[in-house]
Amino acid sequence: MSLSMHQASVPVFVRMLNNLSAILKTAEAHAEAKKIEPSVLINDRLAPDMLPLSRQIQIATDGAKGCVARLAGIEVPSYPDTEATFAELQERLAKTIAFLNSVPADKIDGSEDRTITLKVGGKDLNFPGSAFLLNFATPNFYFHVTATYLILRHNGVQLGKMDYLGAA
């Protein structure tokens, strides 16, 4: 009668990364239909000192794989951050989803009180697993998923809230 750490992490991230994949397909079709160079969307950002769409997806996937690997106590897979096309961004999403699904639930369950250490701005931050998941990894993940969606909406791509939330 409660939520397991696995339940509150892997399926949540996988669900949203699948939604992001569908959102990117809509964006790609929009670019094709409107004769927009895909890189115009992929490199756009909401403020000159914010990161572009490609980095939003790289950081969202980094957040998901980093969270799950740290909770499970396994090495965080490193991806080179070179994606510059829709196809490459889709690959990034797919390999992140495959990694998340490869981590056994029982390695993540019980990580509520495990100490997670994160380097932020050159110093070590220590969290219990539950606070790391709820106060850091989850809000950070949703930030970058939403930023991706909003960059595309700002560019006129026809998306609605249900594309972000996914099928009920």
Next chain:
Amino acid sequence: MSLSMHQASVPVFVRMLNNLSAILKTAEAHAEAKKIEPSVLINDRLAPDMLPLSRQIQIATDGAKGCVARLAGIEVPSYPDTEATFAELQERLAKTIAFLNSVPADKIDGSEDRTITLKVGGKDLNFPGSAFLLNFATPNFYFHVTATYLILRHNGVQLGKMDYLGAA
């Protein structure tokens, strides 16, 4: 050794609504310093067919109070959605936080398997409490918090990710 439904809802929402309150204070100070009419920020949106900042905050708070009240099986408090100034938006945040903190944890705990019914687009959607929290209420809440932040960033308000995440 797991997360309670209370732990994954009330403190998460309260934390982010407090962060949003601090973000709005920064926005208000920015408007004052730059001689920007506050309503310019409060009514801005990222696309012509998206909702403005004031509605983002109304929906974020609706999402938090609706989620917690439904999980607890109590009436959802209704707020009139008339906020049009920074002071009124701050009041909206404060009364939502006060409501969230007033709901006893033991009314929320154990709601994982409670059936939550939501009217979406005129039809009833049924979720177990855990899926309602993890797949609907939480992503929807973060969407509107992030949208608020991004509308302000898009308007040049000096904010960083730590303002969104809050103190570690």
